[in-house]
Every structure is written in C-alpha cells, then in structure tokens.
Amino acid sequence: MFAIDTQRMSIDDTFARQQPARHAAAKLKATGVFAALFLGLTPLPVSAAALDHQHDHHHHAMPSTQDGYVRTQASYTIPDVKLLDADGAGVSLRSELDDKPVILNFIFTSCGAICPVMSATFSQVQTALGPERDTVHMVSISIDPEQDTPAALKAYAGKYDAGPQWQLLTGSLDDSIAVQRAFDVYRGDKMNHQPATFLRAGPGQSWVRLDGFASAADILREYRQLRAN
C-alpha cells in the first residue's frame, strides 16, 4: 500500500514539473475530499460523492498494526558513507552491513509516533532471539542526524535495552539522506516518514523490505524464512 502511495507521489511530481496548473487538480483527484478541505477549496457536489467513494477505498487500504505489512524484495546499492555509532566512533556503512545477516530500520530519537513502536519491536526481536541474537546485526539509522548525536543515540539505545548486536547510527545530514535514498525511504521531511523494516540474509543477497508495522513475530518469521533459503 505504501508502494502505491509512493507511486502516486511520483506521478504528482511529474505533473508538478510538466503541468503546474493541473497539479492541484491531479492531487485533489488522488487524495479526495480531505485534500480539498486542506487546500481551502470546496469540491463540487457532483464530484463529492465520487471522491468520497475513492477516499473510502484509500482509507481501507491503509495498513495498520492489525492489517500487517507489505513485503517486497529489492536490491539496494549501499552508499559508501562514514557514519557514527552511539560511542561516536566512525564506521563505514558498507563494511558494517557486509558481514552478518542484517535487520535494519530508520528512526529518529525524538519521534513520538512511529519510531517508538519500531524500536519496541526491535527490542522484542532481540529478546525473542535470545543467545541467537549474536548471529544477527540489527541496525537503526537516524533520519534526524542533526538532533541525534551519538549521545542521543546512546540514551535511546538504553531506553530500549539495545544489546551489542543492535547498532544505532548517525552522521552528517547529507550522508543520512544518501542512505535513506538508497533504501527508498527518503520522504523529504522526517515527519513524513513511514514504518519499514529491511532484512538481508548475507552480503550480496537481496533485501526483503517490510512496509508497515511488522510485529516482532512478523520480523522473526521473515528472518527465519530468509535464513532457511
């Protein structure tokens, strides 16, 4: 479902570049009545029902914790950036990811909505893995590196009881954006970010991407399936 939204966004972008005058109309058609209210426009009575109908479908299609997640497989080119871990040590992202199986997400420590859920889930995953957790590399990369200093990451890691296999990374804004773009999670502003989890069985293999709120059980099941292949 997030993939559909992404596609819609890029279609809108195309409209914006090619036909600025029609951009608002295209967006209105795509997002429905709420967009009309937001833009301060009043939709015509004739089209209101149709838009409402469209909106209904869109609403029901949105994933939630109950609805699960959308799984896709993808190849990503990891940018050759140097990030900082929670101790302030410089790490090469490529070599960090080029070792064990990886479970990765993007967070920022001051997030009040999505990230606390994803981090609590990561915490549950490491608990469920038990001693096996040493064979996996969990990575959370900050999408708000200007606020998320290594010290902020350290405190955040403590809050979620992150073990040594769970690494939190920050860096320059440019490098954070480069990594977000590489994993196709960059949405321009941290407030627009969407929940996603990435898994890879080993170096050179493709990534499994879970869009939505995958639970700890979901992530573990996907992880075991990946390792079994």
Ligand SMILES: [Cu+2]
């Ligand atoms: Cu968040």
